[in-house]
Amino acid sequence: MLTILAALSVVARAEAAPPMDKHFYLPDAAASKIVSVAKAGNAEAEVIVLTEAVAIKETGPKETVAKFGEVYAFSPTFIAVRREVPTMLTFWNLQPDDEHDFMLAAPDSTVLMHLKLMPLTKASYIFTFHEDGIFNFYCAVHQPEMNGQILVLPPASPK
Ligand SMILES: [Cu+2]
Numbered sequence: 374m375l376t377i378l379a380a381l382s383v384v385a386r387a388e389a390a391p392p393m394d395k396h397f398y399l400p401d402a403a404a405s406k407i408v409s410v411a412k413a414g415n416a417e418a419e420v421i422v423l424t425e426a427v428a429i430k431e432t433g434p435k436e437t438v439a440k441f442g443e444v445y446a447f448s449p450t451f452i453a454v455r456r457e458v459p460t461m462l463t464f465w466n467l468q469p470d471d472e473h474d475f476m477l478a479a480p481d482s483t484v485l486m487h488l489k490l491m492p493l494t495k496a497s498y499i500f501t502f503h504e505d506g507i508f509n510f511y512c513a514v515h516q517p518e519m520n521g522q523i524l525v526l527p528p529a530s531p532k
Contacts, residue, residue, distance in 0.1 A: 397474070397489045399498075404485040408477070408508070411499045416461035423448045424466050424473045424490065424512070424519075445473065445512065450521035455528055456502050463497040466490040473512045473519070480506040487513070 399410045427444040428437040437444070445468075454460045466473050473490040485508075490496060502508070502525040512519035 397487050400486045404479075404483070407479055407504050408485055408500055408502045410486060410501075412497075414459065414499050416459045416499045418454070418458065419461040419463060420449070420452050422452075422462055422464045422475075422521075424464070424468060424471075426468060426471075427518075443515075445471070445515045445519045447510070447512070447519060447521045451524070452521070453524045453526060454500070454502060455526050456505055457528060459499050459501045461497050461499050463495055464488070464490050465495050466492055468492055471514075473514055476511045476513050477523075478509045478511070480504075480508065482509075 400408055425446045425448045426432070427446050428434060428441065429443045429445075430438050452462075464473075464475060469492055471492060475486075475488040475490060477485045477487075479485055488496065488498070490512075500523075502523075505525050505527055508523040508525065510521050510523065
């Protein structure tokens with residue numbers, strides 16, 4: 374699925390974020406040179422990122438769960454943003470009994486941040502990328518399938 378951000382002109386405020394611990398953190402000073410992440414502020418666009426249950430024990434198909442284990446996916450799996458445009462990502466963990474997380478990696482695979490996404494919660498963060506490139510993201514709990522990519526494009530050229 375391809376989600377290109379249109380000029381939505383959304384001005385929004387992030388919800389309170391869950392507490393961080395050493396396993397879950399926002400970008401540090403060095404990582405913030407690549408992407409800065411804030412829990413509140415103004416965003417020019419918003420993307421809702423769902424955690425989707427593709428095949429789970431409660432609803433099956435049981436042959437699929439037996440073969441692959443429980444399968445989850447982010448939706449969308451592809452997000453395009455422009456460099457220096459603050460974009461709110463709001464994560465909806467739709468599962469009543471499954472934790473997910475969101476790990477963002479730099480193009481060189483360095484982990485930049487790691488969020489915990491608790492069951493049946495929404496959590497918003499405002500991302501501003503300072504470098505172009507392809508940034509992979511992962512749910513570390515559900516590998517290898519629960520992944521996605523953020524494509525950071527150069528700023529729009531003036532008309
Ligand atoms: Cu997950």
